[in-house]
Every structure is written in structure tokens, then in C-alpha cells.
Amino acid sequence: MKIKFCGAARTVTGSQHLLEINGKKILLDCGLFQGKREEAFKINRHFPFDPAEIHSVVLSHAHMDHSGNLPTLYAKGFKGDIYTTTATRDLCAVMLQDSAHIQERDVDFINKKRAKKNEALFNPLYGFDEVREVMKMFKSVSYGKKFYIDGFNGNLSVTFFDAGHILGSSEVYMEINENGKKIKFGFTGDLGRFNLPILKDPEFMGEVNYLISESTYGGRVHDKAVEMEKQLTAAMKDAIARGGKIIVPAFSLGRTQELVYALSKLFQKQVVPRIPIFVDSPLSTNISDIFKLHHECFDRETSELLSKGNDVFGFSNLTYIKDVEESKSLNGFKGTCMIISASGMCEAGRVLHHLANNISDPQSTILIIGFMAPNTLGRKLVESKDQSNAMVKIYGEEHIVRAKVLVLNSFSAHADKNELMDYFNKLDKKSLEQVFLVHGDYDQQQEFQKSLGENGFKNVIIPEKLDEVEI
Numbered sequence: 001m002k003i004k005f006c007g008a009a010r011t012v013t014g015s016q017h018l019l020e021i022n023g024k025k026i027l028l029d030c031g032l033f034q035g036k037r038e039e040a041f042k043i044n045r046h047f048p049f050d051p052a053e054i055h056s057v058v059l060s061h062a063h064m065d066h067s068g069n070l071p072t073l074y075a076k077g078f079k080g081d082i083y084t085t086t087a088t089r090d091l092c093a094v095m096l097q098d099s100a101h102i103q104e105r106d107v108d109f110i111n112k113k114r115a116k117k118n119e120a121l122f123n124p125l126y127g128f129d130e131v132r133e134v135m136k137m138f139k140s141v142s143y144g145k146k147f148y149i150d151g152f153n154g155n156l157s158v159t160f161f162d163a164g165h166i167l168g169s170s171e172v173y174m175e176i177n178e179n180g181k182k183i184k185f186g187f188t189g190d191l192g193r194f195n196l197p198i199l200k201d202p203e204f205m206g207e208v209n210y211l212i213s214e215s216t217y218g219g220r221v222h223d224k225a226v227e228m229e230k231q232l233t234a235a236m237k238d239a240i241a242r243g244g245k246i247i248v249p250a251f252s253l254g255r256t257q258e259l260v261y262a263l264s265k266l267f268q269k270q271v272v273p274r275i276p277i278f279v280d281s282p283l284s285t286n287i288s289d290i291f292k293l294h295h296e297c298f299d300r301e302t303s304e305l306l307s308k309g310n311d312v313f314g315f316s317n318l319t320y321i322k323d324v325e326e327s328k329s330l331n332g333f334k335g336t337c338m339i340i341s342a343s344g345m346c347e348a349g350r351v352l353h354h355l356a357n358n359i360s361d362p363q364s365t366i367l368i369i370g371f372m373a374p375n376t377l378g379r380k381l382v383e384s385k386d387q388s389n390a391m392v393k394i395y396g397e398e399h400i401v402r403a404k405v406l407v408l409n410s411f412s413a414h415a416d417k418n419e420l421m422d423y424f425n426k427l428d429k430k431s432l433e434q435v436f437l438v439h440g441d442y443d444q445q446q447e448f449q450k451s452l453g454e455n456g457f458k459n460v461i462i463p464e465k466l467d468e469v470e471i
């Protein structure tokens with residue numbers, strides 16, 4: 001058996017790991033590389049393997065950096081099956097459509113520049129046709145159900161375990177028989193956290209001989225997930241006292257539903273006044289509808305609330321907005337309200353309008369609940385907290401930041417260093433022969449490798465992109 005690390009190697013984006021088992025190629029994840037436009041453009045158009053040779057894809061979850069390049073794989077000749085959980089399949093149906101939109105917008109931007117220089121124009125990475133076709137290749141399987149991949153004569157079985165990271169997210173456990181040699185192989189996908197709202201806690205997949213593990217926060221400790229409610233209550237009270245609007249840039253998948261859920265609990269307990277809440281994003285609205293279909297992914301608390309008739313994703317003072325005119329009409333809304341809108345890092349989408357309209361109002365609040373990558377508007381807003389008269393650019397226009405920027409650090413969908421270590425400590429060190437750390441910046445990976453070493457895990461490798469190992 002061979003493993004080739006084709007993405008998310010010493011970085012957090014573009015998850016793709018190629019397994020060669022009994023002479024056939026299985027791709028774990030087929031993520032988009034997200035980064036600087038030119039670099040992403042090159043990487044996402046060229047796979048370091050022939051897509052036509054891929055037998056099947058096993059997909060850990062619906063985040064774009066894990067699933068977002070599947071339509072390109074199809075367009076370049078892949079004809080196999082895509083195995084994933086039911087919820088991940090449903091999420092991919094709307095997320096990939098949205099991604100096709102973004103691809104069109106991105107290529108327009110590049111083509112405008114190229115047209116000025118009389119250079120040949122590019123096509124989008126993929127469009128709606130490729131998304132429609134690739135969706136036909138999905139085979140969805142429930143958590144905990146062992147299944148055999150077609151074409152391996154019973155020598156390759158897969159079981160998905162709940163990774164507790166986002167709706168439908170899974171750890172992939174494989175039992176492999178290669179010429180009589182039996183291998184237990186695991187891929188963590190992205191691991192979630194204990195006590196996250198809505199989702200079940202990460203399950204333990206059991207003993208493995210080889211493990212590919214994520215390491216996003218291998219060197220960092222988060223505020224506890226249980227702090228979330230306390231921090232949110234304090235932020236809401238502060239913002240409501242000042243009387244302006246509360247603008248929350250939030251990822252459509254995960255963070256928006258977690259926030260809505262946390263708010264529903266605060267209103268239920270009557271610890272903050274029931275101000276109007278708007279989720280202003282067509283994608284977030286569609287994703288919230290998919291959440292309602294997948295009770296099998298919910299933890300006990302959420303299931304109990306729902307069984308008692310509490311609609312945690314749709315309470316009386318919450319309005320989902322798809323329509324553009326309705327979205328614009330929020331500008332004229334008088335009084336305190338919260339507008340939750342995408343994109344999560346303030347790089348595009350409707351949140352930009354709401355920021356432009358409220359950022360210079362000292363009564364307003366900008367509530368940051370997610371990770372903001374360097375060079376994004378979201379990061380600039382976080383940094384503006386420590387500056388007086390900070391200026392930011394929105395749609396090419398300068399705005400002075402007078403709104404109060406509040407940052408909550410308890411919302412994170414990734415296990416931190418301690419939670420990752422807790423997971424590892426359940427593994428039997430004797431049967432674990434080798435660990436490969438992926439999906440992390442190199443400094444985080446090195447720190448985690450060191451901690452693993454101190455805890456008795458010796459054979460821990462941080463592969464570079466295109467490294468190949470034989471096991």
C-alpha cells in the first residue's frame with residue numbers, strides 16, 4: 001500500500017491524500033486549495049495524478065477545502081464513486097453550487113485584467129454542469145455502517161465515525177487486506193471538539209496501525225466550548241446597551257447554525273432581550289434547512305430540545321432572508337437587531353453591505369466569532385480593536401471604524417492541542433506503527449509532533465506535498 005500526500009501538507013487547505021491499495025487508487029478528500037488567487041488558480045487546475053485513474057473517492061466532510069474540487073476531478077476524467085455520509089452529500093449539493101458561482105466570479109476578475117493586456121481568457125474552474133454531474137456519483141452511507149468498496153473483492157472496507165466537526169463530518173476507518181497483509185488504517189478528517197453545540201462529540205474509531213491526522217491547532221489551546229454561552233451573553237448585553245446594530249460575519253456552514261442555536265438558548269432562558277435576529281444569506285438559509293433533516297447528527301441536548309417542540313433553528317424573532325430587496329431593506333431597520341451574514345471572513349457577500357452601512361456608527365457592534373485569515377477584511381477588523389481611527393476599505397471606499405469590534409474565541413470547530421492529545425491517548429501505541437500529520441501550518445505541526453513524542457508516540461511524520469510512503 002502506498003500513500004501520496006497531494007494537498008493539505010504543511011498547510012491547512014486543499015485536502016487530498018492518494019492511497020494505492022491492491023493496485024487501485026483511492027482518493028481521500030478532493031479539496032480546493034484556498035489561498036492567493038494566482039496560486040490557487042494553478043493548483044486547483046492541475047492534479048498531481050491522472051483523475052481518470054482514480055477508482056473511488058472517500059470524502060470526510062463538506063467543507064470546500066475537503067470537497068470543493070470534486071467537480072474538476074469529474075471534468076478531468078474521474079468516473080468512479082464518491083463515498084460519504086448522507087449529511088455530507090446533502091451539504092455538498094448546495095455548497096458545490098455556491099462554489100460554482102464563486103468560480104465564475106473569480107475568473108471574471110482574472111479575465112478583466114487579462115483582457116486589458118490582450119491575453120487569452122480563462123474558463124471558470126467548473127460550472128453548474130460539472131456540479132450536477134458529480135452529484136450523481138455520490139453514494140451515501142450512515143455512520144457506523146461498515147461497507148465494502150466495489151471492485152476490491154472484499155479486501156477494502158470502510159466505516160465512517162462521527163468526527164463532531166461539522167454536520168456530516170466523519171473519521172474514515174479502513175480495513176485493508178493486501179496480499180494477505182492486514183492493515184487497519186485511519187484518517188481523522190477534521191476533528192471537532194467536545195461539548196460543541198448541536199453536534200455529537202467526536203467518536204473514537206478504534207485501534208489503527210497507520211493514521212493520517214489533522215493538526216490544525218496542534219500547538220494551541222482554545223477557550224472551552226462551554227464558555228461560549230457566557231461570552232455571547234456578555235457581548236449581547238454590551239451591544240444591546242449601546243443600541244445600534246450587531247453585525248456578525250459568519251460562515252454559512254456550521255458557525256451560523258451554532259450561533260443561532262446558542263441565541264435560541266439565551267432567549268429561552270431570558271438572559272437577554274429578544275431582539276430581532278436576521279440570517280441574511282441564501283446559502284446559510286439553505287444549509288439551515290439541511291440541518292433540520294439530519295437529526296442523526298445531533299447530540300442529546302439538541303435532540304431533547306427538538307423533541308420538546310423547541311425549534312432551535314427557527315424561533316419567533318428569527319428571520320431567514322434570501323431575497324436581495326429584503327436584504328437591502330435591513331439598512332432602514334430602526335433599533336437594535338443582529339444581522340448574521342456571509343462571508344465569514346468579510347471577503348465577499350452581503351456582509352460587506354452591512355459592514356459598509358454600520359462600521360462608522362459608534363453605537364454599532366461587529367461581533368467576530370470565527371478565524372480570520374491574514375490579509376482579509378475580517379482580520380483587519382480584529383486588528384482595528386487596538387488602533388484609534390482605524391480605516392478599512394470596503395468596495396474600494398475608505399471607512400473609519402467607529403463601531404465596537406468584539407471578538408469571541410470560544411467558537412471553533414477544530415479540536416485544540418489538548419483535545420487532539422486526548423484522542424491520541426486512546427490509541428494503542430503498540431499497534432500504531434506510524435502517524436502522518438496533515439492539515440496544519442508547519443509550526444503547529446512541529447509543536448504537536450513534539451507533544452506526541454513527549455507522550456510516547458515516536459513514529460510521527462510531517463509529510464511535504466507530493467511525498468510518497470510505502471507501508
Ligand SMILES: [Zn+2]
Nearest residue numbers: 061063165190
Ligand atoms: Zn473542516
